Amino acid sequence: MNLILFSQQETLQPLPIEDARAKHILKVLNVEEGCSFDVGQINGPRGKATLRVVSSKTLEFEFDWEATIPELYEIDLLISYCRPQTCRKILQECTSLGVRSMTFFDTEKSEPTYKSSSLWTSRETERLLVRGAEQAFCTQIPKLSRAASLSSVISDLPSHGSRIAMDNYESTEKLTPSRTTSLPVTVAIGGERGWSNLERHILRENEFVLADLGSRVLRTETACIAAVSILRNQL
Amino acid sequence: MNLILFSQQETLQPLPIEDARAKHILKVLNVEEGCSFDVGQINGPRGKATLRVVSSKTLEFEFDWEATIPELYEIDLLISYCRPQTCRKILQECTSLGVRSMTFFDTEKSEPTYKSSSLWTSRETERLLVRGAEQAFCTQIPKLSRAASLSSVISDLPSHGSRIAMDNYESTEKLTPSRTTSLPVTVAIGGERGWSNLERHILRENEFVLADLGSRVLRTETACIAAVSILRNQL
Numbered sequence: 365m366n367l368i369l370f371s372q373q374e375t376l377q378p379l380p381i382e383d384a385r386a387k388h389i390l391k392v393l394n395v396e397e398g399c400s401f402d403v404g405q406i407n408g409p410r411g412k413a414t415l416r417v418v419s420s421k422t423l424e425f426e427f428d429w430e431a432t433i434p435e436l437y438e439i440d441l442l443i444s445y446c447r448p449q450t451c452r453k454i455l456q457e458c459t460s461l462g463v464r465s466m467t468f469f470d471t472e473k474s475e476p477t478y479k480s481s482s483l484w485t486s487r488e489t490e491r492l493l494v495r496g497a498e499q500a501f502c503t504q505i506p507k508l509s510r511a512a513s514l515s516s517v518i519s520d521l522p523s524h525g526s527r528i529a530m531d532n533y534e535s536t537e538k539l540t541p542s543r544t545t546s547l548p549v550t551v552a553i554g555g556e557r558g559w560s561n562l563e564r565h566i567l568r569e570n571e572f573v574l575a576d577l578g579s580r581v582l583r584t585e586t587a588c589i590a591a592v593s594i595l596r597n598q599l
Numbered sequence: 600m601n602l603i604l605f606s607q608q609e610t611l612q613p614l615p616i617e618d619a620r621a622k623h624i625l626k627v628l629n630v631e632e633g634c635s636f637d638v639g640q641i642n643g644p645r646g647k648a649t650l651r652v653v654s655s656k657t658l659e660f661e662f663d664w665e666a667t668i669p670e671l672y673e674i675d676l677l678i679s680y681c682r683p684q685t686c687r688k689i690l691q692e693c694t695s696l697g698v699r700s701m702t703f704f705d706t707e708k709s710e711p712t713y714k715s716s717s718l719w720t721s722r723e724t725e726r727l728l729v730r731g732a733e734q735a736f737c738t739q740i741p742k743l744s745r746a747a748s749l750s751s752v753i754s755d756l757p758s759h760g761s762r763i764a765m766d767n768y769e770s771t772e773k774l775t776p777s778r779t780t781s782l783p784v785t786v787a788i789g790g791e792r793g794w795s796n797l798e799r800h801i802l803r804e805n806e807f808v809l810a811d812l813g814s815r816v817l818r819t820e821t822a823c824i825a826a827v828s829i830l831r832n833q834l
Contacts, residue, residue: 501815580697589824
């Protein structure tokens with residue numbers, strides 16, 4: 365944790381001593397009464413917390429918030445459901461990279477069990493997003509959504525901006541930062557088995573450019589990191 | 600495994616039935632006698648293997664090799680020893696991305712135990728490189744080296760090419776593809792605690808440009824993938 369995040373509500377009350385953050389503050393950061401450390405409000409400002417009171421049940425802080433809130437990149441990811449372990453990495457690392465939203469959806473070639481993983485019904489996704497933001501020393505959490513199909517995702521997209529679909533098989537060009545001249549940038553990423561012909565048709569009909577990252581086949585989480593890194597480099 | 604790799608020596612003799620690749624060919628790919636699948640020779644060509652004979656002890660193949668060998672990117676990574684689990688990811692994913700070499704070395708702020716991990720004395724590193732190449736559907740394995748210090752790594756570098764050191768604290772510019780106009784590109788990546796002042800001095804004295812990937816702090820393996828993705832995008 366490079367930054368310890370609290371919800372706004374949590375900053376208004378003492379932190380229970382059994383909270384994982386309390387343990388981290390006392391045992392890892394070795395913060396003592398009167399000392400301060402880096403904090404952030406989820407989707408709010410960064411700042412400094414000073415530890416004022418350590419009791420047997422709680423920690424009490426005094427907060428000093430910065431005036432500005434760091435912004436996210438105007439990159440929206442549309443991601444086919446993948447193995448839960450792959451989705452965990454995408455959730456955490458793409459949050460660290462600073463994307464604005466992630467929408468996971470079902471594709472024709474995706475394994476049907478992936479979308480019913482307990483990952484999606486537990487609070488684990490929220491923890492992964494918070495961990496990714498803490499790693500990045502930032503407070504902003506991307507918007508996370510789930511959708512039934514590519515068509516339903518596309519119907520919710522803004523009419524302006526750039527639309528790119530990563531495709532190793534039928535791409536017409538290499539992914540380049542010049543694709544980001546019109547914001548926001550929507551990037552669709554198929555799962556390990558890629559797009560069906562129907563999905564490619566839907567993507568093309570909806571003005572997605574099919575682009576690739578070169579001929580080398582990357583794991584889905586690596587392709588996500590690579591694509592976002594290239595695009596945000598120009599934003 | 601998108602591609603099954605063999606050493607040249609291995610292609611000259613039957614494959615023992617207990618080899619993990621034999622199990623993969625029979626049980627996962629469900630290859631039967633007379634059927635073919637994608638193969639590659641480590642640091643050699645790709646091709647097709649046809650399964651000719653399945654006996655109780657071995658599999659026998661007939662190989663048909665392509666004429667050309669896919670090349671690696673002229674990117675050389677110099678990486679501070681990190682946690683073994685981080686190094687494993689870097690080894691595999693940067694091989695998939697197609698870097699030409701990786702040299703791990705000791706930095707002043709690196710945890711001293713990292714370099715004595717069993718990872719470095721087992722055959723695991725080789726397996727990770729092969730797995731990364733198989734994932735990428737490529738045959739080339741990057742050259743893997745280890746060095747005692749930044750100075751000793753630098754003394755072995757070619758005099759031509761571009762030199763970049765990733766640094767979140769004292770960078771003077773953002774990492775951009777224009778840095779790759781002169782090849783090969785050498786990219787130095789400090790560990791989770793970054794460079795010492797002495798190391799920064801050595802880097803500057805040796806014409807490394809200190810560059811960053813933006814203000815967000817990334818995990819070392821994510822920073823490696825991001826930096827390589829941005830650089831190879833222009834090569």
